[in-house]
Amino acid sequence: MSSDQSQAAFAAPQEYCDIVMKGGITSGVVYPLALTSLAKKYRFSNIGGTSAGAIAAAAAAAAEYGRLSDKGGFLRLATVPDEVGPHLKSLFQPTPALKPLFDIFVALLESRSTFGKIAGVLRAALLGYRKEAIIGGSLGFFLALPLVAQGVAFWPSLVLFILLVTLGVAVALVWRLIEAFKRDLPDNDYGLCPGLRQEGGGDEGLTDWLARLIDEAADRAPDSAPLTFGELKKPPEDGRPITLMMMTTSLMEKRPYTLPLDSGREGDATYGFVFEIGEWKRLFPERVIDYLLKVCERDFQSQGEPGEFYTFPHRDDLPIVVAARMSLSFPGLISAVPLWRRDYKYASKPDQQTLRRCLFSDGGLSSNFPIHFFDKLLPNTPTFAISLDVFDPKRHDPEEGDGRIWMFRNPREGASLPILPFSGFGDFLFRLVDAAKDWQDNLQSVLPGYRERIVHVGLSDDEGGLNIAMTEETVRKLVALGERAGERLTDFDGDDMDAHRWRRFLVAMARMEQTLDDLTRSCEGVAQTRSGPTVESFGRFLERYPALAREYEQTPEVLNAMLTRAAEIAEIGAQWRDLPTIRSGRIPHPDTNLRITAKP
Numbered sequence: 367m368s369s370d371q372s373q374a375a376f377a378a379p380q381e382y383c384d385i386v387m388k389g390g391i392t393s394g395v396v397y398p399l400a401l402t403s404l405a406k407k408y409r410f411s412n413i414g415g416t417s418a419g420a421i422a423a424a425a426a427a428a429a430e431y432g433r434l435s436d437k438g439g440f441l442r443l444a445t446v447p448d449e450v451g452p453h454l455k456s457l458f459q460p461t462p463a464l465k466p467l468f469d470i471f472v473a474l475l476e477s478r479s480t481f482g483k484i485a486g487v488l489r490a491a492l493l494g495y496r497k498e499a500i501i502g503g504s505l506g507f508f509l510a511l512p513l514v515a516q517g518v519a520f521w522p523s524l525v526l527f528i529l530l531v532t533l534g535v536a537v538a539l540v541w542r543l544i545e546a547f548k549r550d551l552p553d554n555d556y557g558l559c560p561g562l563r564q565e566g567g568g569d570e571g572l573t574d575w576l577a578r579l580i581d582e583a584a585d586r587a588p589d590s591a592p593l594t595f596g597e598l599k600k601p602p603e604d605g606r607p608i609t610l611m612m613m614t615t616s617l618m619e620k621r622p623y624t625l626p627l628d629s630g631r632e633g634d635a636t637y638g639f640v641f642e643i644g645e646w647k648r649l650f651p652e653r654v655i656d657y658l659l660k661v662c663e664r665d666f667q668s669q670g671e672p673g674e675f676y677t678f679p680h681r682d683d684l685p686i687v688v689a690a691r692m693s694l695s696f697p698g699l700i701s702a703v704p705l706w707r708r709d710y711k712y713a714s715k716p717d718q719q720t721l722r723r724c725l726f727s728d729g730g731l732s733s734n735f736p737i738h739f740f741d742k743l744l745p746n747t748p749t750f751a752i753s754l755d756v757f758d759p760k761r762h763d764p765e766e767g768d769g770r771i772w773m774f775r776n777p778r779e780g781a782s783l784p785i786l787p788f789s790g791f792g793d794f795l796f797r798l799v800d801a802a803k804d805w806q807d808n809l810q811s812v813l814p815g816y817r818e819r820i821v822h823v824g825l826s827d828d829e830g831g832l833n834i835a836m837t838e839e840t841v842r843k844l845v846a847l848g849e850r851a852g853e854r855l856t857d858f859d860g861d862d863m864d865a866h867r868w869r870r871f872l873v874a875m876a877r878m879e880q881t882l883d884d885l886t887r888s889c890e891g892v893a894q895t896r897s898g899p900t901v902e903s904f905g906r907f908l909e910r911y912p913a914l915a916r917e918y919e920q921t922p923e924v925l926n927a928m929l930t931r932a933a934e935i936a937e938i939g940a941q942w943r944d945l946p947t948i949r950s951g952r953i954p955h956p957d958t959n960l961r962i963t964a965k966p
Contacts, residue, residue, distance in 0.1 A: 389417025393830025403852025438585030466494020502538025557701030596682025613729030757824030814954030886939030
């Protein structure tokens with residue numbers, strides 16, 4: 367690369383920014399040089415991502431932690447493309463039982479023609495399940511022998527013989543594939559690859575490599591304890607605390623969680639998660655397991671559940687690599703991460719005390735682009751985001767380049783989502799899933815105050831995503847796109863930030879005015895009529911109820927302050943109704959909502 371990747375280039379940036387990165391499996395190779403480009407101008411204060419974006423976020427946090435080291439920091443991050451490019455596929459190592467299924471999957475990716483895909487799949491299936499194919503072919507052979515022995519003419523006999531042998535092989539392969547999906551894949555928690563090095567695999571699996579990358583970026587010794595979220599709060603050289611956040615999805619609970627979890631507080635939604643050490647030994651390197659055994663307390667199960675359980679680590683003690691792996695658990699490809707907890711919704715005590723298994727899968731299932739991370743109503747520093755999108759040359763002006771990298775600077779640009787066609791029933795099903803899981807992120811990304819700080823990287827169908835068989839040349843192209851994306855973000859100067867903050871101010875004030883008006887109307891109530899129902903206003907409710915409340919009873923001092931402030935807010939809402947209202951001015955669109963939602 368032509369850009370300067372020397373220690374001096376990262377030594378002393380004077381500005382701070384936040385960064386959020388979208389999920390995309392192998393598309394994550396875009397991120398390393400995008401981050402190193404940004405790191406020359408900015409220090410990263412808050413870093414977040416999902417799935418592959420979580421992997422990049424973990425590496426970026428470690429690099430920020432080790433920014434001033436001789437070997438680590440962003441110098442180490444800049445070398446990632448050189449080691450991933452030639453070895454991308456080898457990082458994904460299936461368990462021995464699932465290797466035939468993995469080879470079939472890779473065969474589908476490696477060929478572009480229909481004939482090539484069919485031939486590749488058949489070859490992988492026959493080689494992977496050759497014992498079953500031999501048994502099936504042998505059964506067909508022995509079924510054909512009596513028919514051939516009856517004296518049927520040679521050519522009909524040969525055709526019948528071939529058909530029965532082929533049918534036997536086909537039935538055996540289909541049966542074995544069904545068994546793989548029915549038994550082997552669930553046994554591996556619905557992923558082909560656990561993440562660690564497997565027998566017959568390469569030097570490192572994905573999790574092995576990531577754990578090493580984090581340590582080297584943070585400039586830690588190979589045999590040291592893994593870097594934790596707590597250590598990011600106090601980086602070396604008296605640096606500013608680093609906040610790292612990721613998304614994961616609990617399948618049994620059908621909800622997202624933000625990592626790191628708060629698992630040690632009673633009343634917290636995540637209270638009581640534990641892990642079974644034998645299961646986690648299949649997912650995390652030995653030294654990570656050794657560290658967890660030192661910082662996590664033993665949980666003694668009361669209902670005779672088999673296994674050795676330990677409490678999920680406190681957020682400060684949680685290794686970054688564990689959180690990143692929980693966020694990157696793409697269904698079917700990478701195994702989900704199991705945790706256990708008790709469910710007190712059951713009626714009987716024994717049922718309540720029984721540990722129940724929860725699978726944590728890819729964070730992208732619930733929020734693939736968590737651009738809401740680190741957001742403030744009135745920002746003082748930029749929160750940049752990198753989005754991985756579909757490349758369509760027709761959507762971009764040829765005079766502005768190849769259209770692979772773009773940002774929306776004009777306030778009226780990017781206010782609507784692109785129309786992306788699909789064809790066929792398979793594409794229809796995939797689009798249903800994408801629409802259901804991504805609609806909130808998609809809408810958030812087009813809001814004013816968000817869309818102008820997102821750099822978009824356009825990827826074609828054979829780039830990134832599930833294409834773990836990408837050639838080194840393709841990986842290099844994506845890396846170069848990432849570097850260009852980072853350089854594009856560094857063009858976001860003081861004038862852009864001023865315009866960004868002004869738009870956020872307009873949107874916030876208009877939304878606050880509407881919210882205050884709604885609150886004031888609730889406190890005032892509606893005009894009553896003789897024929898209509900009687901509805902108590904919220905103001906009247908506050909006059910009669912709080913002093914009698916037994917649920918969440920307040921002290922007199924707190925209660926008086928609360929009621930006084932509620933009245934003051936309602937009075938402000940009434941005053942803000944005077945014309946001209948803020949909403950009657952020129953306010954960026956689309957409109958927004960302000961509501962109380964659960965924290966994932």
